[in-house]
Amino acid sequence: MLSEVLLVSAPGKVILHGEHAVVHGKAALAVALNLRTFLRLQPRSNGKVSLNLPNTGIKQAWDVARLQLLDTSFLDKYREEKPEQGDIPAPTAEQVEKLKEVAGFPVDCATTEHLAVLAFLYLYLSICRKQRWTGEDLELINRWAFQGERVIHGNPSGVDNAVSTWGGALRYQQGKISPLKRPPPLKILLTNTKVPRSTKALVAGVRSRLTKFPEIVAPLLTSIDAISVECERVLGEMATDPVPEQYLVLEELIDMNQHHLNALGVGHASLDRLCQVTTARGLHSKLTGAGGGGCGITLLKPDLERLEVEATKQALTDCGFDCWETNIGAPGVSTHSAASLDTHVQQALDGL
Template sequence: MSDPEIVVSAPGKVILFGEHAVVYGRKAIAASLDLRTQLKIHLIPDSTAVTLELPDISLSNTWQVADLAAAQPTGNVDVKNPSPPSDKYLAALHRLAGTDTDHTDTRTLALLAFLYMYTSIHHTTVRKCPAGRFHAASQLPPGAGLGSSAAYCTALAAGLLTMCNVISRPEGKTWSKEDLEVINAWAFQGEKLIHGNPSGIDNSVSTFGDAISFKSGKISPFESVAALKILLVNTKGPRSTKVLVQGVRDRYNRLPAIMEPILDSIEEISCTCERVLLELGGSPVDGQENTQGKNYQILEELVDICQCLLNALGVGHPSLDQVSSITAKHGLHSKLTGAGGGGCALVLLRPDTAPDVIDKVTAELRDCGYDVWETSIGATGVSQHSQPK
């Protein structure tokens, strides 16, 4: 087996502010998370087989290239502007995956995303997709609302499009803006296969990195963003995003006059966060008073207020209350991130937070059975990590 022809990675994402309110046309802020999914593509000379390995979900499948080539997209496919598979094409992908159209488990969806990208790109390029081994491993827990599927789809798109010369191999770590747009378009189609009707936030953050604002379908990247340190806590509490969203809708329908001001307040938090992050991420001006401490204080207040408002929407959970209680005891501030009802929380860390405080909080949270990572937001988007030899 040869050395890896290409190694790429893509970051996960975290919602800073705006959860649930974004469903009602309010602004949300999302940022890339420095926990990544890495894809290694090994070419195997003279091989006729393609293997996909996803050890995080105990999946390994092998196909013959000829069998993959037989699954052809219906109609014309624009390699730089992909479209969803037709029902006939999707049925062919299910047959390759060894499943029927009723299967929507994690393994099946991961297979479909790979097979869709491989076969579609294979049929729209002069240089066909290679035989070999595709090995993807992630630091992101699946199903935790941290964009694990988007990081997977983004890494797949970047690797396949580069291998097939649809986009140029970057001289450094990342691609041109034009090529990133193509990667993002394919990643979005993969996300649609997995999630049905995604917003496009996760794949955009995974592709471009840094942070974005999102409102009424419009995604706006930040010009610069501070790389904030956080603790990310996975309470591992089972929850259904669909059920939580419907619960907020039911409460809104019962109490619209009360819910509207809550949603407006959450949007104001998002807008304030955007201003603060841009200021923290900007270049210092000579003679300007150092406002870093003030901005971190504002962010901490936003975290506390937003957590209370999200509880008022009905998406809190005792496990998230426990995270808030433990972190507050040590002078830290935390909120849920994502759908709520369990799931994940983020804990804001000031640059001068003492290491022993971080260690104590981490130990207490892990004693509760939670997973904890010390990481940062504002990470680089999809990246290449090695050149072919």
């Protein structure tokens, strides 16, 4: 039973290279960002468990007594699709339908907000049924986070939960995680085009294109894999002996990968606009994640003038995008005391 406020955080992440190719067994490079999501758990005396996600407008509560009376045996029925994930249950379509009943959602609900609530309920009901839950075990956190990802994305690669759990930078391929030692502190712009997209649909689209044009798409996936490997090599060199020429290589890799992703059919006009804005200023950008809108990253070289950075951010904001300046290689899941948080974060948490 929680007796005091528990405050934890996890970093956001971007994929440097390997989007979509990772689904087909290729390598992906993912890095944690110094942009974090905070979770505050606090005890309540009203007999309810509440979920409040202010950024998405979600605010729901359930009676604990009612949840405890639920027949949750349906959570024991699962198929083990990925043995490397250990004994953590994988949610099935049937379980998700049951969770919709618990949440009081219509059968055909499929918005991100609905799926976020279902992921919470799945994890809450599954974890609370365990007699010995050790939340400090990062491996368990990673495994449970993966199952939560399954509720939202269906068949995720495992990259997102892994990098947010462990932090830093890692290479991910066919379920195997290889941390990059001392990733260089690269600075980037993370830009949200605010164009919604379905990861499931985009992944399915690439798979369909691979089936339709195997001799064209398979080499693209192989080339993206080679870009990831080359980027990993360069980052390794930069960790010990950084030189300006290495940034030029990273920029070339970004440009090539962006063209490959467009060829896979996961580009979008908003991402093209992002690239146009930054290219006009001598910067290099690519989509990150599923594509079809969503977010893009822009590499910032260390010698870039401060005024130029601000001008680029303003130009992207003028396009209707949200833009943040951050750096890669942030720590993973962390616990915090209120005293350790800066004023801005504390004010945001106080509003929950």
